[in-house]
Amino acid sequence: MSRIVMKFGGTSMAGIERIRNVAERVKREAEAGNEVAVVVSAMAGETDRLVQFCREASSLYDPREYDVVVASGEQVTSGLLAIVLQSMGCKARSWLGWQLPIRTSDAHASARIGTIDTGTLLGAMAAGEIAVIPGFQGLTEEGRVTTLGRGGSDTSAVAVAAAVKADRCDIYTDVDGVYTTDPRIVPRARKLSRVTYEEMLELASVGAKVLQTRSVGLAMKERVRVRVLSSFEDARNDDGHRGTLIVGDDEIEEAGMERQLITGIAHDKNEAKVTLVAVPDRPGAVATIFGPLADASINVDMIVQNVASDGKSTDVTFTVPRAELARTLDVLEKAQSTIGHLSVRHDTKIAKISVVGVGMRSHAGVAAQMFKALADRGINIQAITTSEIKVSVLIDEDFTELAVRVLHTAYGLDSEGEAA
Numbered sequence: 001m002s003r004i005v006m007k008f009g010g011t012s013m014a015g016i017e018r019i020r021n022v023a024e025r026v027k028r029e030a031e032a033g034n035e036v037a038v039v040v041s042a043m044a045g046e047t048d049r050l051v052q053f054c055r056e057a058s059s060l061y062d063p064r065e066y067d068v069v070v071a072s073g074e075q076v077t078s079g080l081l082a083i084v085l086q087s088m089g090c091k092a093r094s095w096l097g098w099q100l101p102i103r104t105s106d107a108h109a110s111a112r113i114g115t116i117d118t119g120t121l122l123g124a125m126a127a128g129e130i131a132v133i134p135g136f137q138g139l140t141e142e143g144r145v146t147t148l149g150r151g152g153s154d155t156s157a158v159a160v161a162a163a164v165k166a167d168r169c170d171i172y173t174d175v176d177g178v179y180t181t182d183p184r185i186v187p188r189a190r191k192l193s194r195v196t197y198e199e200m201l202e203l204a205s206v207g208a209k210v211l212q213t214r215s216v217g218l219a220m221k222e223r224v225r226v227r228v229l230s231s232f233e234d235a236r237n238d239d240g241h242r243g244t245l246i247v248g249d250d251e252i253e254e255a256g257m258e259r260q261l262i263t264g265i266a267h268d269k270n271e272a273k274v275t276l277v278a279v280p281d282r283p284g285a286v287a288t289i290f291g292p293l294a295d296a297s298i299n300v301d302m303i304v305q306n307v308a309s310d311g312k313s314t315d316v317t318f319t320v321p322r323a324e325l326a327r328t329l330d331v332l333e334k335a336q337s338t339i340g341h342l343s344v345r346h347d348t349k350i351a352k353i354s355v356v357g358v359g360m361r362s363h364a365g366v367a368a369q370m371f372k373a374l375a376d377r378g379i380n381i382q383a384i385t386t387s388e389i390k391v392s393v394l395i396d397e398d399f400t401e402l403a404v405r406v407l408h409t410a411y412g413l414d415s416e417g418e419a420a
Helices: 016-031 045-057 063-070 070-088 120-126 152-163 198-204 213-221 251-252 287-295 322-334 358-362 368-374 399-410
Strands: 002-007 035-040 093-095 102-104 113-116 129-134 138-139 146-149 168-173 194-196 226-230 244-247 264-268 269-281 304-305 313-319 343-347 352-357 385-386 390-396
Touching: 002 016, 002 152, 002 343, 002 368, 016 035, 016 070, 016 251, 035 070, 035 120, 035 152, 045 063, 045 070, 063 070, 063 146, 063 168, 070 093, 102 152, 102 269, 102 304, 120 129, 129 152, 152 168, 152 213, 194 251, 198 213, 198 264, 198 352, 213 226, 244 251, 244 368, 264 399, 269 287, 269 352, 287 313, 287 322, 304 385, 313 322, 322 343, 352 399, 368 390, 390 399
Parallel strands: 002 035, 002 168, 035 129, 093 129, 102 138, 168 226, 194 244
Antiparallel strands: 102 113, 138 146, 226 244, 264 352, 269 313, 269 343, 304 313, 352 390, 385 390
16 A cells, blocks of 8 residues: 555646546545545636736735635635545545645745644545645645745645655646657657656756646655656556656666666746846956845846956846846846946847756766757857756757757657657
């Protein structure tokens, strides 16, 4: 017998018929003798609808009341799934975030989970009851409802799995696993049987939309085994299992699997490039740029500082989320007298392309291969960043799909069959 947390996203919960499909899957796990907790998202599109209501009510809405409104979407689906499970003869009940409770910080709309009280929950699960828990929500120490930010139900599921010491956390989505790249761009992209936490964290952070970055980071910290699989298909991999397992390096090594040099290619069109022209070249100049941006909670990604040719000034280029461009420009304008730059240029017609793989640690020339493959197809690189297992470049948005296809082929990822 295993203890399993199953998480179902918005497309899986979009209407009663799909909820019945979810209930059938949950019932099968329970009938197999497993202790089961289910974490659910709101129906697809429901959170957007609720957010829009808040905006229409007031452009300066209270974030505490915003959380009350948007958290209701998951409350509806948790209740509906419990009702359907009961109609199928299953012992089930819903557990709202405040009933466990799931304790969070008081950063409304972007709260972080602190603790989860599992005593009563574990007792109910041990007695054969299926626990249905709304994702995305929690409770402050003061008793106010909070939400975790968009995509937060993945984080809720991993947190619950860690709290109840689950054997596995199954994330059901509209895709059947993690692929070497977006199959819509590269039809011969391969589904991966297993991916390390680090690789999945890098892929999620640079544009892969399969899992929320925070959920992967939490899974890695708490060593929660996560499986990504489809709510709509039951296709099995060559190893007889479904979906993609996200685990530690040690588990992949124990399985005796050959390590890929490159695990996947990711792309992200949701960034904007900002260049400050003629920044005075003096100690602390960069701090005057990124300090105000940090104070405004604007996340900066790629940073390039050119060498000052005249010893007096330099250009500084960086990227921010495209949705934060307007705020970024406003912050820089207000800080102009402190920074001392001549002008600001920005460009939203860019894309970030990344190659990710733990094999980079022990192989030289990965970046050079990337640069050559892009150069051979006339794709110009505007900026570069690297980590131990990732190389990212900034290119013109028009070349996004070509770059992904070229790199996928260059690293030998588009051969037949699944990657191990």
